[in-house]
Amino acid sequence: MQKKKIYLLLFVICFGLNNAESQTQDTLQLNLEQAEGLLLENNLSLLAERLSIDMADAEVIQAKVWPNPTLEVDEVNLWTADYQKKTGEPQPSLFGSDSFGRYRQISAQIEQVIETAGKRKKRVELAKVSAEMAQSYLEDFLLSLKTEFRKTVYAFQFHESYAEMLDRQLISLENIVKAYQKQYDQGNVNKAELIRLQASLLGIKDELIEERKALNELNEELVVMLNLPDQTTLSFGTSFNPDNEYQLPFNYTLDYLQEEALNNRPDVRISKLDIQRSQKELSYEKAMATPDIAVSLGYDRGGNILQDFIGFGFSIDLPFFDRNKGNIKKAEFAVQQQNYVNENKLLAVREEVRKSYKNLLQAAHFFDDIDTEYLEGLDKTMEAYTEYFKLQSINIITYMDFLESYIDTKRTILENQQEYLDDLEELKHNTGLEINIPN
Numbered sequence: 001m002q003k004k005k006i007y008l009l010l011f012v013i014c015f016g017l018n019n020a021e022s023q024t025q026d027t028l029q030l031n032l033e034q035a036e037g038l039l040l041e042n043n044l045s046l047l048a049e050r051l052s053i054d055m056a057d058a059e060v061i062q063a064k065v066w067p068n069p070t071l072e073v074d075e076v077n078l079w080t081a082d083y084q085k086k087t088g089e090p091q092p093s094l095f096g097s098d099s100f101g102r103y104r105q106i107s108a109q110i111e112q113v114i115e116t117a118g119k120r121k122k123r124v125e126l127a128k129v130s131a132e133m134a135q136s137y138l139e140d141f142l143l144s145l146k147t148e149f150r151k152t153v154y155a156f157q158f159h160e161s162y163a164e165m166l167d168r169q170l171i172s173l174e175n176i177v178k179a180y181q182k183q184y185d186q187g188n189v190n191k192a193e194l195i196r197l198q199a200s201l202l203g204i205k206d207e208l209i210e211e212r213k214a215l216n217e218l219n220e221e222l223v224v225m226l227n228l229p230d231q232t233t234l235s236f237g238t239s240f241n242p243d244n245e246y247q248l249p250f251n252y253t254l255d256y257l258q259e260e261a262l263n264n265r266p267d268v269r270i271s272k273l274d275i276q277r278s279q280k281e282l283s284y285e286k287a288m289a290t291p292d293i294a295v296s297l298g299y300d301r302g303g304n305i306l307q308d309f310i311g312f313g314f315s316i317d318l319p320f321f322d323r324n325k326g327n328i329k330k331a332e333f334a335v336q337q338q339n340y341v342n343e344n345k346l347l348a349v350r351e352e353v354r355k356s357y358k359n360l361l362q363a364a365h366f367f368d369d370i371d372t373e374y375l376e377g378l379d380k381t382m383e384a385y386t387e388y389f390k391l392q393s394i395n396i397i398t399y400m401d402f403l404e405s406y407i408d409t410k411r412t413i414l415e416n417q418q419e420y421l422d423d424l425e426e427l428k429h430n431t432g433l434e435i436n437i438p439n
Contacts, residue, residue: 028228029235032153035226039149042227049141056127056134063127066120067113075107075303091302105302111315113294117287126280133273140266147429149225151422156218157238158418163211165410169403170204172386177201179390193396200400204407240417246367250435254357257431258350264432271338271345278338282331289324291317349430356427363420370413382406 030038040046080088080103094101177197183189223232252260262268293316300309382402389399428435 027233027235029237031237032150032239035153035222035236036146036149038226038228039145043145043225044227046142046145049138052134053131053138056131060124060127060131063123064120067115070111070113072109072111073106074109075105075300077103077105080104089302091307107298107300107303109296109298111294111296113292115292117290119284119287119292122280122284122287126277126284129273129277129280133270133277136266136269136273140270143266143429143432145225147425149222150425152218152221152225153236154239154418154421154425156215156222156234157236157240158414159211159214159218160235161238161240162411162414163208163215166204166208166211166407169407170201170208173197173201173204173403176386176390196396196400200403239421240414246364246417246420254354257357257427257433258353260433261349261353261431262346265349265430266432268345268349271342275335275338275342278331278334282328282335285324285327285331289319289328291319352430353427356423356430360420360423360427363416363423366416367420375413378406378409 085103088103090102091104092102094104177194180189180194180197184191184194219234222234223230228234293314296313296315298309298311298313300311301307303309385394385399385402388394389396424435
């Protein structure tokens with residue numbers, strides 16, 4: 001398993017580096033599928049959570065064992081006084097000796113507790129329910145982890161794309177400011193226009209710094225999730241649809257999605273298993289009202305009227321005062337409580353699906369009037385405005401207004417692309433369905 005993880009990591013690193021034309025040598029470029037492969041192999045929290053299943057299986061093994069027998073050795077006299085020899089009754093000697101052991105006394109008893117009312121069987125059933133819950137907890141953890149990871153990747157891609165757009169505008173504006181500085185030095189333009197351009201340049205630089213800080217923070221989160229070396233710099237191919245065709249990638253009705261959520265979600269199974277566990281606990285508490293029996297086999301040398309006495313016995317608690325009524329009543333209330341909790345969980349799940357479904361519809365509605373032609377036209381218009389301004393065909397106010405509008409529009413589109421993908425991931429999480437992202 002360890003070798004497999006190492007080979008996978010080396011393959012992804014090599015693949016990423018060979019395709020990272022615009023990245024530095026120490027940048028690891030991944031797509032979402034490759035990143036998720038690393039996540040499932042390397043994530044330390046997931047590896048730790050998987051051990052919970054082994055721990056639960058071990059509890060089942062432990063629940064199956066019988067109580068250990070008890071051995072008691074008593075009444076051993078290490079020496080004998082002369083008075084005791086005169087008044088005591090001699091015993092047969094031990095180990096073929098003529099005198100050793102004639103005045104030695106000892107008793108021993110071995111006792112075994114036998115559980116009644118099927119306590120052991122009920123304890124095993126309870127442990128098996130806990131093992132099923134451990135499996136469901138792992139599935140729920142994995143579902144949440146993948147959702148969180150994908151959202152983090154989408155946030156990374158948003159900031160990366162937005163930073164690249166700002167960087168392009170920064171380079172263009174820097175060239176304009178340099179040209180304007182020369183024109184100002186020659187007395188061809190006024191200082192107010194130069195200051196306006198410089199102020200806009202500083203604003204873009206400041207925003208670009210904030211974007212890179214956000215990328216650094218997201219890079220840190222993803223490196224920890226993927227369990228990569230701490231100096232790894234990540235880069236992801238975009239998951240945003242280049243054609244901006246963001247519609248529902250399925251034909252499911254809301255009712256269907258709600259029913260699928262009730263059937264597929266691990267936390268719903270956990271809620272149902274909680275009811276089973278409380279019922280098993282009630283059955284076990286009722287069994288605890290029946291006292292266990294302890295059978296024993298005893299040997300007595302020198303302490304009985306018979307030499308080398310061997311006898312059998314048993315013991316049992318007499319349930320006169322404690323019949324476990326309090327714990328039984330508590331377990332009955334726990335069953336009722338879990339039924340209420342489960343009903344609330346089912347209602348909450350249906351509403352979560354309804355909310356995420358509506359949010360996805362609203363996110364998709366934003367792109368109804370946006371297509372590739374519009375975005376290409378927006379970029380070309382920005383390039384044209386830049387050239388017009390350089391040729392002084394338009395004034396600075398017109399140029400700066402369009403530049404600010406362009407940056408705001410690009411950010412709004414990127415934000416809504418991220419929001420759509422986030423809402424889709426939320427719907428996938430809330431239904432337990434794996435819905436493909438539109439390409």
